[in-house]
Amino acid sequence: MNHCSLQNSTDIKYTLGEYDIESHMLSYNEFIPRIYNYCKSLGFEMNKIMPSRAFCSDENQGYPIILMAKHFGIFPFNHGRVGGVMATVRHAPHASHGEDMFIIQASHVGYIPEDHSFGQYRRIRTEHEDHSLSCGKMASVIEWYQHEYEFAKNTVFLQKLDGENFIVIDNQLIDKRIEEGLLLRMNRLADNSNGDFIPHHSYSTSKCYKASSAISHLFDQLEGKRPIGDDLLPEYFCFKRELESIIEGVNMVEHNLQAYMPWIVCSNSPLLTAAKVNVQVEFDRTFRTIVKEKAYHGRHLVYIAGLNIDISPDVDQIFPTTMFVPWAMYVQTPDGKHEIIEQQGIVEILEQQSTENPDQIDLDEVISMMEHSKAVKVEE
Numbered sequence: 001m002n003h004c005s006l007q008n009s010t011d012i013k014y015t016l017g018e019y020d021i022e023s024h025m026l027s028y029n030e031f032i033p034r035i036y037n038y039c040k041s042l043g044f045e046m047n048k049i050m051p052s053r054a055f056c057s058d059e060n061q062g063y064p065i066i067l068m069a070k071h072f073g074i075f076p077f078n079h080g081r082v083g084g085v086m087a088t089v090r091h092a093p094h095a096s097h098g099e100d101m102f103i104i105q106a107s108h109v110g111y112i113p114e115d116h117s118f119g120q121y122r123r124i125r126t127e128h129e130d131h132s133l134s135c136g137k138m139a140s141v142i143e144w145y146q147h148e149y150e151f152a153k154n155t156v157f158l159q160k161l162d163g164e165n166f167i168v169i170d171n172q173l174i175d176k177r178i179e180e181g182l183l184l185r186m187n188r189l190a191d192n193s194n195g196d197f198i199p200h201h202s203y204s205t206s207k208c209y210k211a212s213s214a215i216s217h218l219f220d221q222l223e224g225k226r227p228i229g230d231d232l233l234p235e236y237f238c239f240k241r242e243l244e245s246i247i248e249g250v251n252m253v254e255h256n257l258q259a260y261m262p263w264i265v266c267s268n269s270p271l272l273t274a275a276k277v278n279v280q281v282e283f284d285r286t287f288r289t290i291v292k293e294k295a296y297h298g299r300h301l302v303y304i305a306g307l308n309i310d311i312s313p314d315v316d317q318i319f320p321t322t323m324f325v326p327w328a329m330y331v332q333t334p335d336g337k338h339e340i341i342e343q344q345g346i347v348e349i350l351e352q353q354s355t356e357n358p359d360q361i362d363l364d365e366v367i368s369m370m371e372h373s374k375a376v377k378v379e380e
């Protein structure tokens, strides 16, 4: 599948702009009791709820899981694959482990409070408490695309010749026969008033075209020639890369992100943008699988998707502070009625719920009870 021909750049820009981070952020300490109380307000029964989570495998996703265990009174089912992808083949097993269903799915991104940057996270258990990329899975997926973009930024040149604007392009960036790579959208960059893109001049490995009027502003201060650099906007290119088959536990993250890659590689915070995209695409994909899943029919079900922001911990902190930014929620009642609630609606619903949860368990007490309980003899 060639995403160059599929994506609509206007739609993508709009979709990305809809997901607001700053004014919709919730602390997990408050979010979990509020969503628990919301489930109960819908008729969920305290001791019949089977919570489930689809998180990445990182240790920094642990504190939200502990809070879920505390507030729902049971350890949550594992519905997740690396990168924050939902294992949709586990819907039926999940449904068979309880009556009322709660599912949370989240992608995650690291955050450094000192410089307000996204994408890195302090690993306090490494020798020198080093920072590393978070989410690492997402970073590994976008790396190839970032490399291609860097190459293009430095091999597309803007040139002024005798008062006229030209763009000099490496042949590889316009060769549609290449198996994979970045391809320029020539209709945005070069002039085709003759009905075709006719090079003004051909060099051994590149061609020079008259620049389109749409990019004439890039030549305002130009004397001579310069690489296009950061002026190579997402609207000006796309990536060609085939994914042979799409498998949930293997390349679903890349599949989810692919059409959005130009915006991800051009973003100031590529890992934040990638995580937001993954949440949006994954919710759209997953809620449809939930609707179709027979094992969920006739049940109370709440499925919420969002972004986990892992605030880098201080060296003396045991658990990091994790913030949750909801994106969308699917709510189903046993009579078959269902609805989707968008970001603003979720925040308003949760604000009406109490942060007090009288049903929560005391984990220390539970562990102490386990220590003092009579050992069961396991016999073959």
Ligand SMILES: [Zn+2]
Residues within 6 Å of the ligand: 056, 057, 058, 082, 083, 084, 108, 134, 135, 136, 137, 138
């Ligand atoms: Zn991760």
